[in-house]
Amino acid sequence: MVDVQHHRAETNGVRLHYVTAGHGPVVLGLHGWPESHRQYLRLIERFADRYRFIAPDLRGCGDSDKPFGGYEPNTIAADLLGLLEAEGVERFHIVGHDLGGPPAVALAYAAGDRALSLSTIETPFFGLDYPGYVDPMVNYWHLGMHAHMDITRMLLEGREEQYLRHFFRDFAYNPDAVAEDEVQAYAALMRQPGTLRGSLNLYGYIPQMTEQTRELVARKLPVPMMAWGGEASFGSHCIDSARAIAEEAHGGVIERCGHWVFQERPGFIGDKLDRFWAGKEV
Numbered sequence: 001m002v003d004v005q006h007h008r009a010e011t012n013g014v015r016l017h018y019v020t021a022g023h024g025p026v027v028l029g030l031h032g033w034p035e036s037h038r039q040y041l042r043l044i045e046r047f048a049d050r051y052r053f054i055a056p057d058l059r060g061c062g063d064s065d066k067p068f069g070g071y072e073p074n075t076i077a078a079d080l081l082g083l084l085e086a087e088g089v090e091r092f093h094i095v096g097h098d099l100g101g102p103p104a105v106a107l108a109y110a111a112g113d114r115a116l117s118l119s120t121i122e123t124p125f126f127g128l129d130y131p132g133y134v135d136p137m138v139n140y141w142h143l144g145m146h147a148h149m150d151i152t153r154m155l156l157e158g159r160e161e162q163y164l165r166h167f168f169r170d171f172a173y174n175p176d177a178v179a180e181d182e183v184q185a186y187a188a189l190m191r192q193p194g195t196l197r198g199s200l201n202l203y204g205y206i207p208q209m210t211e212q213t214r215e216l217v218a219r220k221l222p223v224p225m226m227a228w229g230g231e232a233s234f235g236s237h238c239i240d241s242a243r244a245i246a247e248e249a250h251g252g253v254i255e256r257c258g259h260w261v262f263q264e265r266p267g268f269i270g271d272k273l274d275r276f277w278a279g280k281e282v
Contacts, residue, residue: 032098
């Protein structure tokens with residue numbers, strides 16, 4: 001059994017809850033919505049003998065503070081740089097899923113050669129411009145809905161469990177991929193005071209996310225990048241965007257997979273990360 005330790009740290013004006021586990025080169029995991037550090041527990045279980053994981057609840061989410069502002073990718077990246085400083089980390093791999101992806105990109109730019117690699121899994125990319133690019137707001141109904149935070153809160157409060165169960169099933173290739181105990185755990189987190197409001201800011205700040213991403217990618221990212229999308233979800237959008245952003249991009253489309261890659265295809269994504277991280281620790 002892996003020893004997962006819980007911590008809190010003051011960073012960039014916010015108090016973050018995070019977990020650490022394992023030994024070796026550091027992997028920083030950024031979760032998406034409606035998840036938390038929990039989504040990395042399966043990866044931690046597999047790799048704790050070779051890597052040291054740091055998995056925070058991002059601002060507004062889980063057991064971290066829920067401020068009323070500061071949800072831009074650059075600000076969240078600053079949160080995480082402060083967290084890494086608190087943990088005494090110099091160099092690190094970055095993994096981002098869903099809306100944890102844009103701040104993961106911002107962090108890779110901000111960290112420079114401190115970042116060993118960047119992996120973006122099932123990440124929507126806003127603000128890009130390449131042949132065939134389609135803004136995710138066009139194809140995914142929930143992005144616009146969640147961005148109208150007050151309306152979404154009115155509709156979801158008291159119905160968190162029902163909505164999240166539908167969300168996990170509807171966005172999956174296999175509707176049963178996310179276990180019921182996980183649904184219950186995330187519903188319990190979402191019912192905590194401030195979590196629904198705070199976490200929806202990840203959507204409410206999409207305009208700022210778009211602007212900051214556009215500014216960042218005007219310069220090619222020198223950090224090696226890997227991007228995967230599920231065939232039943234973002235598909236080739238993820239790897240196409242990575243190729244437009246980074247000097248070196250790997251990845252593709254995962255067959256028989258939807259949005260919840262770590263639950264739907266844990267062996268596949270674990271193998272890909274293992275190979276991608278190999279040899280990048282120097």
